[in-house]
Amino acid sequence: KQEVTQIPAALSVPEGENLVLNCSFTDSAIYNLQWFRQDPGKGLTSLLLIQSSQREQTSGRLNASLDKSSGRSTLYIAASQPGDSATYLCAVRGSQGNLIFGKGTKLSVKP
Amino acid sequence: DAGVIQSPRHEVTEMGQEVTLRCKPISGHNSLFWYRQTMMRGLELLIYFNNNVPIDDSGMPEDRFSAKMPNASFSTLKIQPSEPRDSAVYFCASCLWGGGAWETQYFGPGTRLLVL
Numbered sequence: 603k604q605e606v607t608q609i610p611a612a613l614s615v616p617e618g619e620n621l622v623l624n625c626s627f628t629d630s631a632i633y634n635l636q637w638f639r640q641d642p643g644k645g646l647t648s649l650l651l652i653q654s655s656q657r658e659q660t661s662g663r664l665n666a667s668l669d670k671s672s673g674r675s676t677l678y679i680a681a682s683q684p685g686d687s688a689t690y691l692c693a694v695r696g697s698q699g700n701l702i703f704g705k706g707t708k709l710s711v712k713p
Numbered sequence: 714d715a716g717v718i719q720s721p722r723h724e725v726t727e728m729g730q731e732v733t734l735r736c737k738p739i740s741g742h743n744s745l746f747w748y749r750q751t752m753m754r755g756l757e758l759l760i761y762f763n764n765n766v767p768i769d770d771s772g773m774p775e776d777r778f779s780a781k782m783p784n785a786s787f788s789t790l791k792i793q794p795s796e797p798r799d800s801a802v803y804f805c806a807s808c809l810w811g812g813g814a815w816e817t818q819y820f821g822p823g824t825r826l827l828v829l
Contacts, residue, residue, distance in 0.1 A: 636818065644823075645822040693756075695818075699744060700746065702758070704755070
């Protein structure tokens with residue numbers, strides 16, 4: 603059974619710092635991996651989608667990498683801003699299409 | 714596009730009552746997913762549909778839960794009878810599946826359910 607783990611569970615950094623969020627999964631037979639952002643009381647917003655054949659994806663200040671063989675993905679946020687404060691969720695998709703989520707990393711960026 | 718639409722956004726009910734949650738997926742998407750989010754268990758898949766057909770309902774907690782998708786633009790998740798432990802945020806999501814490829818999954822704003 604696929605399990606997804608995110609470390610750390612919470613992270614507090616000063617504004618401007620570069621940071622890395624980690625995601626690991628137990629079964630490397632994934633279809634793709636998706637990073638989401640969730641603001642308090644809100645739904646999930648998709649940030650990046652990495653197909654199993656890809657190594658990384660970039661969008662603005664965000665860069666996500668995927669190492670399927672080792673079961674790891676990282677989300678790199680450059681020059682963090684207070685507006686980046688949210689919970690970041692990693693989810694892996696199996697061949698059936700369903701997403702299996704980690705518990706998330708709660709990020710706080712302090713001005 | 715308005716995105717995935719869910720209603721109601723908030724629901725407070727008493728134990729034993731029937732609860733119906735509604736979802737309208739993004740137009741053109743052919744896969745629809747129902748998730749539940751709690752502090753203890755995080756986000757869990759309850760059931761998903763491809764082309765209006767239920768594919769995997771192994772996440773549905775028990776017979777009190779049922780889901781339908783009568784057409785490509787509407788789905789319901791029903792809880793009957795509701796119990797306090799059903800209190801959670803229920804999300805609906807949709808995406809496009811075709812040619813063996815799964816695209817980005819988009820989530821609705823969720824329905825916050827509180828069962829007293």
